[in-house]
Amino acid sequence: MFAQRGVELIQELERAKDFLPPFNEDAVRQVLEEMRALFEENQRDASSAVAGESEYITSVHIRHCALERNKRCLMAYLYNRLERIKEHRWHFGSVLPPDIKANICEPETQFFIKYNKSLATYMKSIGEGSYSLDLTQNLKPPKNLYIQVKCLTDFGEFETEDGDIVVLKKNSLHLLPRVQCELLIAQGVLEHVS
């Protein structure tokens, strides 16, 4: 049946709802192969229809349907992967862990870099002069300036903006300014203790 490989690609994405599976280049190539074969058959039938035999028109329609279906599968596969990459920027920050990077193909890496650049440019453009707003911080309305955090892993030394060096050992408690630790909390290095 037509577009079987296409639906398999989509099902791959559906199964992996919260992570990015490796880019399935083989399947994409097979779908493109199938589209090319369908298109060529359609060309042949359409030209014979123009020449006078009109009985092939229905086959042309059906093959065209299958072509559209394959196209939709491929587009949806690429689009949904890009949406997930965008989500990764907001959850992981601008540097992705290496095992996720291994699952992304080259054009998608380019997309990620450009998305980071666009986001950074936009954040710099808010406000006047050199004031920039970090949109990835303060995702929940802040209640206080300093927060109590507990360290979950041995991170090492962390330098805050005022120059204080804080040694982050496992299970140590610190009172740090909110803006400094939000990124580390999001990455799971620190834990917010109230």
Added chain:
Amino acid sequence: MAARFLEDYLSRNPWRNPQTDHSVQLLRPSYSPNYFSIEDIVLQDVRVSCKFEVSVPKLGMLDQSADDQDLKQGSKVELPFWMVPTLHAKKVITFEIPRHYKVNYRQILQADSIVVDLHKWGPYFYDLGQHVANLELKDSIDIKKSLVQTLLNRLRHIMDMSQHSTHHETVHLIANLDELERKLFAVGQLSYRSYKEWVRRESSKINTAALVASHRKRKFAEVTI
């Protein structure tokens, strides 16, 4: 609250940030306006039985039982649903409505919608029903009315369950619901959990990002295997 659920589903709120508001992601509509929807693509792969009104040369492979090169006129074939709208519009096939949308099943829904196992009737009952009804058949209006009425009847039950269930009982409760209802249920649970968090004053607590947490769990699972 029922109005808010339906309103959210039928019109995406532009001011809710998809990055932080998970309910928006859960309720992404899967019906025809959304070309890229994964679920819409998967659900249209379902097979429906159709009868060909014209003979189609060279495409005999669509009919698995016959060995012909060509498709004979009048042959009954099981086609995937994505082929049906175009072929139906061009009058190449006569389309038989899948049995769960026919009159007797509609009457069952009218009698008592709440006890029906919609997951068994098709995990995408409402979405497929909308696609079928949009084909301009004799029964289209009745199918649409029946779909809306069923959802309205079951909605109160879903809302009730979602606001009053713990994490563990969920599997039994949602066994009878189709995919759309499961999404509504998940949104309800999420809103209940957020409310509880707010009451406990934990809503200002910054959490590890969702993807980071699941990434860690997966890495840990791989390392320990």
